Structures are given as structure tokens and as C-alpha cells.
Amino acid sequence: MASPTAPAKGAAEHTLPQTLIDRLASRVASTGAGSATIPSPFTGEPLATVPLSTADDVRKAYERARDAQRAWAALPAGERVKPFLKLTEALVDRREEILDIIQLETGKARRHAMEEFLDVALCSLYYARRAPKLLKPKRRQGMMPVVTRVRELRHPKGVVAVIAPWNYPFALGASDIAPALMAGNAVIHKPDTQTCLSSLWVLDLLVSLGLPEDLWQIVVGEPAEIGDPLVENADYVSFTGSTRGGRAIAEKVAPRLVAYSLELGGKNPMIVMPDADVERTARGAVRACFTNAGQLCISIERMYVHEDVYDRFVPRFVELVEGMKLGAGLDFDAEMGSLTYQRQLDAVTRHVDQAVEEGATVLAGGKARPDVGPLFYEPTILADVNGDMDLCANETFGPVVAVYKYRDEDEVVARANDTAYGLNASVWTKSPARGRRLAARIQAGTVNINDGYGAAFASYDSPMGGMKQSGVGRRHGAEGLLKYTEVQTVASQHFMDLEPPGSIAYDKFAGYLVNGIKLMKKLRIK
Known part of the structure; x- marks a missing residue:
């Protein structure tokens, strides 16, 4: 059974300075018609109150953004990257402040908040170094040598709508917005209300580093209120969220033939091959399955273990999971934090309870931990999961993994691909060449060998995204910037x-x- 950590020094307060909250709240594009109180997932107590945006606020934000974008697009790309070149050092200098904000608004462990910090620092630097070259006019081959001369030009889309998710609000907001801005666009950004503070923080920081006012504006509110004007006025839409939400975006923009990119859900498989290093793989599986309490679209939810190694691997994996430390401290001690929403806790509980009622076996975890905090759930391993259970095929988006035994490669490839999703996968073997051959047969946008997700996601020079119902388009690589042109x-x-x-x-x-x-x-x- 996973155990709670001792309270971290000074962490019991779980508060932010009111002066900081007020400054961040002033960055919301809102006339102040309403407000929302953000609770801390660690305690359930109020963390901050922020103003809400109305539909009219969104439309006015677009007007200001279009004015700002024209002047911004007229600058050389080398000038547009300057605030982002300064951003990395500024983030390092203020690391503790942003890590606290991320933890307090999401409930995640500090080591997982650190991943968000690293993503914004490194991804924005990657594009700041490369944007001028990527956007530079390029000579292309003409119909006839010398006689026909051709140049390829890149123009910004205009004003981009970025709809970011609640699970990685800092990373999946700023890291997508940075290339859109460097490409010469303005951005209207809708973070999730619960997790908007980290986005407001980095916007405030970038303005202090020279980003023009009104170029990046943040609107806060429910989709029913601000969703339509947000999408209807956009020249491009970038969305990270559920597959259901992605379909709704695509239907909304289709009549205007506006381009979009969507990173959606996943039911990601991990394959443990017969030659895998059991200790390394078991430790890697903990990270692959339970980072951010499993609230990660590229997290592993299905694990296929070869029969030759199953009886050695599974007990070791269970042992490691049962020893995981849960906690709400603002330090690096906890190995897993809280879920972010009550609805997420309810979904995880429903999936596990239904599976157990229908014959699944709990190998580790399996229950909520209100003794640690209101939204904590134990890291959970299940066996004997079958196709009649919701947990088998549907994304759980929580700290739960189902373990299966397999016999040969053809079987495991068929089972790994037997899903509507195709976002991420993981293969563990002592032979990277063998792993690459198997990876090429898996229908997923990224496949990691001897890693759960980070090796592919953090390779910013290579595109990242989903196949099948897991998305359209890519972030990272050249496409991650050029899609905004x-x-x-x-x-x-x-x-x-x-x-x-x-x-x-x-x-x-x-x-x-x-x-x-x-x-x-x-x-x-x-």
C-alpha cells in the first residue's frame, strides 16, 4: 500500500501571496463581470479568485490582438525571438515560484511540476534558436533551371486560438504558444479555469521581458460561455484535450475551412520483451504509469509482459508501486501527488470498482486515500482485465494500469494496435535494434524504447502527436512552428x-x- 509522506516544512499553508494573485488576475482579458474561485486540490481550500471573461471580452480581445499582430508580424523573426531567448534564464531565476504555482493549482508532485518547468524552458529555447532559419525565405527548384526561379515564403496565420488542458497547464500552454508567437502570430489563449495561474504567470513574465502587450491574451471561462467566439474568430486553432472535444473543434471550424491541430486522448501500451532488464523496466514502469497521478495523455495504461519474464517482472513492479510515497508537500519527496478534479477521482474509482466487480484482480492500490488529501488515489495495478470492462479500452486518465501476459511479437503488436487511439507507446528490451523493429509496427505517433514517454516528447527536434483518434497534426520539430504559418x-x-x-x-x-x-x-x- 502506498504511504503518505511526512508534511513538508512550510507546506501546510498551501497558499500564494495575495499580491501575486492580484497581479496575475489583472492579466485576464475580462471586464470583471464575474469571477471564479480556484480550490487547491491538495486541501480543497480556496487558492485564488480570478475574473471570468464573457463572450464580448473574447471578441474585444481578438480586436486588440489583430492590432498588435500587424506590428509584430512586420518585425524580423530575429527580433521576435528576443523575449524567448531571455525566458530560459528568467525561468531558472524564478523556478521555485512557478513550481509552487503549478503544484498548488494541479495537485501534482513537485518532481512532475519540474517536468513542466523543463519543457517550457527547453522547448521555447529550441524554437528561439531555430525560428529565424525556419521562417527564412527558401529557394526552391523551378520548372526549368535558371529560367524559372522560385522562392517559398512563410506568413503568419494571424490570430491563433490555443485551448490548453488542465493536466499540464504550464507546459501545454506556453510551449505551444511560444512557436505561434515567434512565427508572427498573436494568440488568444484559453487555459482551464482551475489551472490558469501558471499561464498568467508566464504571460506576465514574458511581458516584462519585452513581449508586446495584447499579443498574447488569456481568457478564462467555461466553453459554453466563451467557446464559440474563441473558435469563430480564430485564424487557426490549437487544441489539446479529449477526443470528444477535438471532434467538436473540428466540426466548428470546418465551415470556415480554418486549419487546426489536435492532440487528443490515448490508451497507451507498454511492451516488456523477454530480454528486458527486469529491474530497470520495473522502475521505468512506475514513472511511465504514475507520473502526475496518471493524468498524462501519453501515460501508460496497458502493459503487455512476455510470459518468459512475467513472473519476475510483475512482483517487482508491484513491490515498487506499493512503496511509492504519496504527499502534498512543496518539495521533491513525494513520488506521486493528487488528482486535480473530483470528477477525475470519480472516474478512476468507477473504472477500478467496475473492473473488480467483473473479475479483475487488484495487485496494488485500488482505493482513494482521503487521509492524504481529498483527491488522492493510490497507484493501482490490475490483472485479469477483459474487454467487457470500461477500463480495458477507454482512457482512465488516472493512476491505474492493467497488466497482461503475451506469448509472441505478432500477438502483442495486434493487441497493442487493437484500440481507437494511437498516441504513445513504450517498448523495453536489451536490444534497441529489436525494439526499433517492433516500434515501427505499432500504430502510435511516438514510440519510446526503454523509456515510457519522455525520450520522444522531450526530443524537440522531432514531431510529436497522435494517429487515429489521438489527434491531427504535430507539435515540436519544424512542423510545430510552421503549422502556424x-x-x-x-x-x-x-x-x-x-x-x-x-x-x-x-x-x-x-x-x-x-x-x-x-x-x-x-x-x-x-
């Missing part, structure tokens, strides 16, 4: 036209063209 081809014709010159008959001109094609192929010009 409109590409334009400008071609100029020199010396001769694409028509027969003078009195040359067209049939003879056609012959010249055909011979030219053969010559260009022979000379490898084409």
Missing part, C-alpha cells in the same frame, strides 16, 4: 516564356520540351 510560392520566369518563341510551331516546341526532360533526367537536374 501560411506557405506561399513566388515564381518568376526569366529569359523566355512558357510558350513557343517567335514563329516556332507548337509541335516542334513540344519536341524541345520532351528532349529537355530527357536531358535533365540524364544530368540529374530533375
Whole structure:
């Protein structure tokens, strides 16, 4: 049974300075018609009160953003990246402040808040270093050498709507917004109300580092109130959230033919091969399954263990999970924190209880821990899970993993791919080459070998996203910035036209063209 940690020094208060809350609240694009109180998941007590935005506030935010965007887009990309080049050092200098905010608004352990901190620092720096080159006009091959000259240009979309989730609010807000801004856009950003403080904090920091006012604006409110004007006025929509929410976004923007990117749900498999290092794999599985209490779209929820190693691996995995430390301290001692919402606790409880009632076996965990905090649930391992159980195929989004035994690679590939989702997967083996061959057969946007999720996600030079019902488009890599641009081809014709010159008959001109094609192929010009 996972045990609570001792209270951290000074952590019992679980509060933020009122001066900080007031400053952050002033960054919400709102006329102050209403407000919302954010509770701390650790205690259930009020953490902060922030103003809510109305539909009219959203429309006015777009007006201000369009004015700011025109001046911003006129700057060279080398000028636009300057605030972001300063951001990394500023984050390092104020690390403790933002880690406290992330923990207190989400309930996650500090080591998992640290992952968010690192993501924003490193991802924004990656794009700040590369944006000028990615956005630079590029010479492309024309129809005819020398005669046709072609350049590819990149223009900003305009004003981008970014709808960020509650589970990783700092990382999945700022890390998506940074490339959109560097590409020359303005951003209207809707974080989840519960977890808006970290986004308001980094916006406030970037303005102090030189980001123009009104270029990035944050609106706070429920989708029923501000969702329509947010999407209806956008030139591009970036959404991270549920598959159901992604479908609704796609339907909303389809009549206007507005482009979008969606990172959605997952039911991610982990495959333990017969040659896997049992100790390393068991420790890696703890991280893969229970980071942020499993509230991670790329977290592992299905684990397939080869029959040759099952009886050694599973007991060790169970032992490690039963020894995990739960806690609400603002230090690095706890290995897992709280769930963020009561509805999430209810969903996890429902999935586990239904599975147990229908024959699943609890190997570790299996119950809520109100003695630690109101939204804590033990890290849980289940066996004997079958297709009749909701937990088998549907995303749980909590600290629960189902363990299955398999016999051969063809079987495990079929079982790993037997899902509507395709976001992330993990393969554990002593042979990376064998792991890569297996990875190529798995229908997932990212596959990690001897890691649960971080190796792929934190490789910012490579695209990250989902297949099937797990999403459309990618973040990271060149695509993570260029998706926020409109590409334009400008071609100029020199010396001769694409028509027969003078009195040359067209049939003879056609012959010249055909011979030219053969010559260009022979000379490898084409």
C-alpha cells in the first residue's frame, strides 16, 4: 500500500501571496463581470479568485490582438525571438515560484511540476534558436533551371486560438504558444479555469521581458460561455484535450475551412520483451504509469509482459508501486501527488470498482486515500482485465494500469494496435535494434524504447502527436512552428516564356520540351 509522506516544512499553508494573485488576475482579458474561485486540490481550500471573461471580452480581445499582430508580424523573426531567448534564464531565476504555482493549482508532485518547468524552458529555447532559419525565405527548384526561379515564403496565420488542458497547464500552454508567437502570430489563449495561474504567470513574465502587450491574451471561462467566439474568430486553432472535444473543434471550424491541430486522448501500451532488464523496466514502469497521478495523455495504461519474464517482472513492479510515497508537500519527496478534479477521482474509482466487480484482480492500490488529501488515489495495478470492462479500452486518465501476459511479437503488436487511439507507446528490451523493429509496427505517433514517454516528447527536434483518434497534426520539430504559418510560392520566369518563341510551331516546341526532360533526367537536374 502506498504511504503518505511526512508534511513538508512550510507546506501546510498551501497558499500564494495575495499580491501575486492580484497581479496575475489583472492579466485576464475580462471586464470583471464575474469571477471564479480556484480550490487547491491538495486541501480543497480556496487558492485564488480570478475574473471570468464573457463572450464580448473574447471578441474585444481578438480586436486588440489583430492590432498588435500587424506590428509584430512586420518585425524580423530575429527580433521576435528576443523575449524567448531571455525566458530560459528568467525561468531558472524564478523556478521555485512557478513550481509552487503549478503544484498548488494541479495537485501534482513537485518532481512532475519540474517536468513542466523543463519543457517550457527547453522547448521555447529550441524554437528561439531555430525560428529565424525556419521562417527564412527558401529557394526552391523551378520548372526549368535558371529560367524559372522560385522562392517559398512563410506568413503568419494571424490570430491563433490555443485551448490548453488542465493536466499540464504550464507546459501545454506556453510551449505551444511560444512557436505561434515567434512565427508572427498573436494568440488568444484559453487555459482551464482551475489551472490558469501558471499561464498568467508566464504571460506576465514574458511581458516584462519585452513581449508586446495584447499579443498574447488569456481568457478564462467555461466553453459554453466563451467557446464559440474563441473558435469563430480564430485564424487557426490549437487544441489539446479529449477526443470528444477535438471532434467538436473540428466540426466548428470546418465551415470556415480554418486549419487546426489536435492532440487528443490515448490508451497507451507498454511492451516488456523477454530480454528486458527486469529491474530497470520495473522502475521505468512506475514513472511511465504514475507520473502526475496518471493524468498524462501519453501515460501508460496497458502493459503487455512476455510470459518468459512475467513472473519476475510483475512482483517487482508491484513491490515498487506499493512503496511509492504519496504527499502534498512543496518539495521533491513525494513520488506521486493528487488528482486535480473530483470528477477525475470519480472516474478512476468507477473504472477500478467496475473492473473488480467483473473479475479483475487488484495487485496494488485500488482505493482513494482521503487521509492524504481529498483527491488522492493510490497507484493501482490490475490483472485479469477483459474487454467487457470500461477500463480495458477507454482512457482512465488516472493512476491505474492493467497488466497482461503475451506469448509472441505478432500477438502483442495486434493487441497493442487493437484500440481507437494511437498516441504513445513504450517498448523495453536489451536490444534497441529489436525494439526499433517492433516500434515501427505499432500504430502510435511516438514510440519510446526503454523509456515510457519522455525520450520522444522531450526530443524537440522531432514531431510529436497522435494517429487515429489521438489527434491531427504535430507539435515540436519544424512542423510545430510552421503549422502556424501560411506557405506561399513566388515564381518568376526569366529569359523566355512558357510558350513557343517567335514563329516556332507548337509541335516542334513540344519536341524541345520532351528532349529537355530527357536531358535533365540524364544530368540529374530533375
